[in-house]
Amino acid sequence: MTVKVKKPRPVNLDLQTIRFPLTAIASIVHRVSGVITFVSISILLWLLNMSLSSPEGFASAADIVDSFFVKFVLWGILTALFYHIVVGIRHLMMDMGYFEEMETGIASAKVSFAITAVLSVFAGGLVW
Template sequence: MKKQRPVNLDLTTIELPAAGKASILHRVTGVAMFFALVFVIWAWATSLGSEADFQMVKDVLNGPFGYVVALGTLSALSFHLLGGIRHVIMDMGYWEELHSGNLSANIAIGGWIVLTVVLGVILW
């Protein structure tokens, strides 16, 4: 028995609401922070080797690569924190409706962009 239902396989035609985008971003930033730990563990382990290794890690962290890694990690952390707070509030029964859920997602995404710009200026 074949089900008669529409099938849309062209993913470029699907427009996610803001709440869907925020949910996906929350997952992506969690994964990004996990992979940022690889760099943090490398820097920590290498810097404990010798004074020359410490100086090399310090030079890497003070260079453009260190800036990008630090800003990316702090950006991921800021959105993951904002998204996590949003999810906790939703777990308490608020912002579950379509309009309020999308509004809270837009606020979280907007706050994330503002925080990333502010952190970028502070780190520069």
């Protein structure tokens, strides 16, 4: 006689209890920063086009950039770009065989965050 054993069903994952490793966070944010950079190109080209169109166009573009909110967005765009470049270089180095172990991977992610933080402060100085 065969006894039917109830198979344990997969438990619904509680996303709030899942902690991503630092390397995974660095990777996901890198993709997000790439998308932000891509979307912001159109905004920046639109502003550049306006500023080069005529002296009045330049004044309008300068007016737009003069508000705190727009400066904050520009600072965010520059920070995303710096993050994308710094972690992009880390990615390319990993493609060449560096920082592939867990320890060096976490260390290089931390160093990338620190370099981005410094560049972000620099970006703030440029914008304000």
